[in-house]
Amino acid sequence: MEKDRRDFLKLAGSVLGLGATAPAAALASTGGRPVQEEGTHWAMVVDTRKCQAKEGCTACTDACHLAHNVPKIPEEAHEVKWIWKEKYPQAFPNQVHPYIEDSLRDRNVPVLCNHCERPPCVRVCPTQATFKDEQGIVTIDMHRCIGCRYCIAACPYGSRSFNWKDPRPYLQDIQSDYPTRTKGVVEKCNFCEERLAKGQIPACVEACVTAECGALLFGDLSDPESEVSRLLRTTNTIRRKPNLGTAPSVFYIV
Template identity: 60%
Template structure:
């Protein structure tokens, strides 16, 4: 491209940048709350989540949070378990909480499912073992992934005690139902997982799963803010976390 062409192009992009949002909105290209919001970013000191399984179980078979997350993050859908990729999903109660084994547990609870996702541990083993720092813990506690640095050694998958990580065993793009353009798709050979919707927090939006839940069973908040709804819930309810004996300090709290 010559110099004049370059100037023309940069000029045009800045005009589109200025008028972009109203134009895109008018054209109906933006779904509500998806991109280019003017909201200030949501910041916290230590992000965490409460999962109220009682509320979650109100609507059995509901997959709203899973669908919302997997859609906006371009998570592919394979028909075979071998290639499977998932960021948030449901597991049987005793599989999610093996240390709560109890043959005579409350009627029906055994067969019920609970939501599981990355625990965004305070002491994450996946971060410790990564040989390239492609996964790391942010100041605000979010365990992040760099899909461009990951070499695909899968050491983090061996280290995660919660099975929260997935690997792209093959090109995921043909298996994405509907590609969302403002979130990257991944290439084969890299690991991925939930990132607590850090891209939405930066735009002032709460995580997609929290927003999508019809029962308000998922509560996202700052652990270091004593006034937060999250802290209030933890104060008044009995809650527990997965596999705390391993010292990972998971930041997902379950109310049963």
């Protein structure tokens, strides 16, 4: 049923002259089965309760930003961020009400790129600089990005950052095994694809384990026996802004 519907929408999309599958796929409903049908599908589960237990911890952000040469720009207007913390009501604006439990209201929740199954940023990119790879990772080809920032307008999560200026002066300790960026391109979390290729887990997850917090869990959603799959089956999790149909690959336990 879901499949038929998507085929119909695909057809409608091409008849309308949009000529492509992405807008049609985005029209499809959010319920039912996941979009990704085969192959690895990397996903993350964030246990916000465990994260809250370590108040003020910035291990994940520090590790990520160090590993990927993310600059520390003092003025907020030009900040670049890959993973950082927001209050629960900001991260989940439509899953909040005035009477939620106190601990939730002030809870700091790690937010990052959701690596959506139907990413709006990919849909709008005029050069295919941002695209979804075969493992479900939404990534950016920094060599191709023209810096139009359409993807930033399209991202419902504010997960993308633009390099308003040359980031290098804001890097104290440049890691020589990963590039920096140049001014005028968009960047964001890449689920550590460069580490995954070497069989390592993402830097933030590793740092979270080292910090003895264990709030971040990473794994393959296409493998029903993986730890994330099992956790998702047995625990209640939510995704950010599910009503938009983007189908994030980052799940939260609250």
